[in-house]
Amino acid sequence: MxxxxxxxxxxxxxxxxxxxxxxxxxxxxxxxxxxxxxxxxxxxxxxxxxxxxxxxxxxxxxxxxxxxxxxxxxxxxxxxxxxxxxxxxxxxxxxxxxxxxxxxxxxxxxxTAAEAAPLPELLGLLEAVAGEPWVKTVRAAEDLFGYLVAHRRDAIPAGWLTDTTAAASAAGATLSVQGRKVYVVPAGxxxxxxxxxxxxxxxxxxxxxxxxxxxxxxxxxxxxxxxxxxxxxxxxxxxxxxxxxxxxxxxxxxxxxxxxxxxxxxxxxx
CATH class of the missing domain: 3.40.50.1000 (HAD superfamily/HAD-like)
Structure with missing residues (x-):
């Protein structure tokens, strides 16, 4: 450029x-x-x-x-x-x-993404609840990070968010909730x-x-x-x-x- x-x-x-x-x-x-x-x-x-x-x-x-x-x-x-x-x-x-x-x-x-845990491991944090009734879908984005889409924001369990935030941090990633979406992204x-x-x-x-x-x-x-x-x-x-x-x-x-x-x-x- x-x-x-x-x-x-x-x-x-x-x-x-x-x-x-x-x-x-x-x-x-x-x-x-x-x-x-x-x-x-x-x-x-x-x-x-x-x-x-x-x-x-x-x-x-x-x-x-x-x-x-x-x-x-x-x-x-x-x-x-x-x-x-x-x-x-x-x-x-x-x-x-x-x-x-x-x-x-x-x-x-x-x-940069490789400085965190591999994408399949990060996706696994979300796929662990993929079968729950409140989950609409779990996807990978640009082969760099993963996100979950819930049917409703208020249906996302607070306890799961707390536990997954800690697990994501241990894997070198950041968890963010944006409306009905939960992102797990390599911290770097x-x-x-x-x-x-x-x-x-x-x-x-x-x-x-x-x-x-x-x-x-x-x-x-x-x-x-x-x-x-x-x-x-x-x-x-x-x-x-x-x-x-x-x-x-x-x-x-x-x-x-x-x-x-x-x-x-x-x-x-x-």
Missing amino acids: TAVLRRAAALAAVDLDRTLIYSAAAAGDAAGLQVVEHLDGAPLSYATPASWALLAELAGQALLVPVTTRTAAQYGRVRLPVVPRYALCGNGGVLLADGVRDPDWDDWATA LSKAAGLLRLRRVLTGDGAAPRLLCAGDSLLDAPMLLAADAAVRPAHGELHEQGWTGARVAVTTATGAAAGEEIVRWLLDRV
């Missing part, structure tokens, strides 16, 4: 689900939502029209980088108002440059690691751009702490845990309205 950042440029790294885009259940009472993602022809994710207009404005003033736990295929379903030049998928393990997967990045991600394969690596590659020996970040989950936390300034919504995994940081703001709104507030917050700081 060629360094593309201007010396004074800002890099705005933004999580997608429950930060910028929302399921109908997570969107709250915001009115006039627009569909931004379909699955099998059915609407899946939403955002406020204002947030989409503001996101296009943000992309014109900063290097906008979506940073998501989604696979590249899942990311491709989202219709952003602009096509970002770079996107980090797979929790930082996949780099798309102009929509094309970077093979050198794949090599880095594979080596983080959004923060991928984002900081991308910034180094793009700037080379030049001055690093100001880093602005937004996210809602435990997997976003290291990225938020690494930022020069960051914001999280007043909902989601981090909010439920009362998590914050010295340079991390919290929205006043929740749901899709918080997504709009986040984009305005980022624009104010570019």
Whole structure:
């Protein structure tokens, strides 16, 4: 990749689900939502029209980088108002440059994930309950990590989460709950690691751009702490845990309205 950042440029790294885009259940009472993602022809994710207009404005003033736990295929379903030049998928393990997967990045991600227990062992933590009635499916993502999808968030047993969090940590991985999904991801394969690596590659020996970040989950936390300034919504995994940081703001709104507030917050700081 060629360094593309201007010396004074800002890099705005933004999580997608429950930060910028929302399921109908997570969107709250915001009115006039627009569909931004379909699955099998059915609407899946939403955002406020204002947030989409503001996101296009943000992309014109900063290097906008979506940073998501989604696979590249899942990311491709989202219709952003602009096509970002770079996107980090797979929790930082996949780099798309102009929509094309970077093979050198794949090599880095594979080596980084290998610092934790092998993927079959991590998947085994989730597959152990695959037959339970509250579990919809267990899958591997990008051959890097695993996740479980429950039928309902409130059906996931708290005791199982506690035990599996400890087992994941012992295996060199992080457990995160995002809505109905439970992720087990190698600890070194983080959004923060991928984002900081991308910034180094793009700037080379030049001055690093100001880093602005937004996210809602435990997997976003290291990225938020690494930022020069960051914001999280007043909902989601981090909010439920009362998590914050010295340079991390919290929205006043929740749901899709918080997504709009986040984009305005980022624009104010570019």
